[in-house]
Each structure stands twice: as C-alpha cells, then as structure tokens.
Amino acid sequence: LIPSQFEYHAPSTLREATDLLSRYGSEAKVLAGGMSLIPVMKLRLATPHHVIDISRISELEYARLENGRLKIGALCRHSYLEKSKVIIASIPLLSETAKWIGDPQVRNMGTIGGSLVHSDPSGDWGAPILALRGEIRMRSSLSERSVSIDDFLVDTFTSALRTEEILTEIVIPVPSLRSGGTYMKVERRAGDFATVGIAVQLTIDKNSVCTYVGIGLTALGPKSLRARRSEEALLGRKISESAIQEAAEAAAEDSSPLDDPLRGSVEYKRELARVYTRRALKKAIDIATK
C-alpha cells in the first residue's frame, strides 16, 4: 500500500506551518505523529497534494502550569504525557490515560493533538479531556480561537477544526484539593483500541458532598461522550451508594455503542458502561478522600 504522490513540507515554526496551510488550504494535510494519517493515506482514504509535517515544531511540545491551569502543547507525545512530572503531580488522570494507548511505539510517535483532531470515538483522549472540561486552542495564519472540548468533538472522525487551522494547545483547569480521577479501559488484549473506556474526575468536600464531577465515555457512541445525566446524579449531592448506582445506570442508558463482531454487542457494551462507571467512580472517590 503506497500513498499517492504529495509534496512534503517541514516547517520549523508554527508561523511557517499556518502560512503553508493558508496557501494550500484543502489540498494540504497536517502530519504530527503519523500514527493515524499515514495508514489513512496508504489506504488512499486521504490523498493530500501537500503534507505539512509539524513534528519538528518544538514550541508545540510542553506541559506547564499557569494560573491554576495546565497547558499542554498539541505535539506532546502520549509517552511524554505518561511521564511528565508536572502532569503526574497536577492531573494524574492524564498520565494514567496515556499508559493505556497502543504500544510503546505508538506512544512514542502519536500526539495528543493528532488524536483529538482525528476524533476517533475509540480514541482514548476524548473522555478524560471531557471529564476535565478541557479547552482546545487553534490557530490559523490570521486568527486564534478556543472552544470547549464538548464543542470540539463534533462527530465520528469529525472535529470543529477548520482546514486552515492547527490545534496548538489543550488547557485544563487543575482540580482542587480533595479531588480524584481515573481512566478505566476494557480492551481485548494489551494495546488494543477500547471496547469501552470510562474517565472520571471528581471533587468531594469535607461533608462528603460532590462539588465537581466530570464523566467521559470512550467507544460508547459516535464520538467520545460526556455522561451528563450521570454527572447530574452526583453533583451537589452527598456521595452515597444509591447516587453512584444512579450515575452508573444513566451512563449505560445514555450510551449508544455499535454492535460489532470484534468487540461485542450493544447490550454487552452497555453492561460494561454500567459496571465500569461504578468502579471508576468508586476509585475516584477513594483517591479524593484518601
């Protein structure tokens, strides 16, 4: 399988990259880790005339704290997010998620920005970024804008990114004290895409009342989903067995997974959603109240 012919560009700054994108528009494709784009090009599902390789733009690879927010450059590799001391100390849910992605080769090449733009409903990044209420920053040669992750993930393999834009940064509010988060993934074998995945981030006050909760679901709908009714079952309420159960039931009811011969039926995946939402909530509560 060989991709169709294209012209290769390797800008070394963001400015050069956005200029190239504005010059070539829909004839161009941005290449980051290439873990998803190269297979798609080999299958000729994408046949760009220009490939703009942004992988050497070092200004897009960082994780830093600023005014109570974690800023992550779009070119951070999954392995970088797994090992970053800043991330482990501020939002461990992110490093935990990174460990679940593919195998070491995929984690060493693939980027968080590429993964979010690719918008695969089975991709692992959407759910935790939804649970953490992340904001996505994009830039073209003329302007810059931000949207919430809820608005960024539009549909299966469809994001809100415009042709002339590059995803530059993910911004996440750092959870307060008494917070806990976890990502649980069910996979057929190590390194596989998710059969289902559940991301939970929550905060509990001294009276056991849930003051923040975010729940994101992987592979349980046409895109990564926010489990809003599950969140409503917990927010502002005292944590109890019945509230957890209500949230787990709502996650299963609001899921719309695909029936697929490899990973299981709709009923099976809904059952996994129920069981794993419950387990993930319990683990996040344990971490928050430790």
Ligand SMILES: Cc1cc2nc3c(=O)[nH]c(=O)nc-3n(C[C@H](O)[C@H](O)[C@H](O)COP(=O)(O)OP(=O)(O)OC[C@H]3O[C@@H](n4cnc5c(N)ncnc54)[C@H](O)[C@@H]3O)c2cc1C
């Ligand atoms: C064997 C294998 C196993 C995998 N397993 C998993 C898994 O378990 N979980 C999981 O979540 N993922 C998995 N993946 C996918 C992997 O995480 C990819 O890294 C990710 O989907 C795409 O990231 P990338 O940097 O390689 O992007 P690329 O492949 O370079 O690009 C993907 C798309 O995003 C666009 N793009 C990339 N970066 C930007 C940017 N900054 N701005 C604008 N557009 C951009 C490209 O134009 C393209 O359309 C796997 C991939 C492989 C090959």
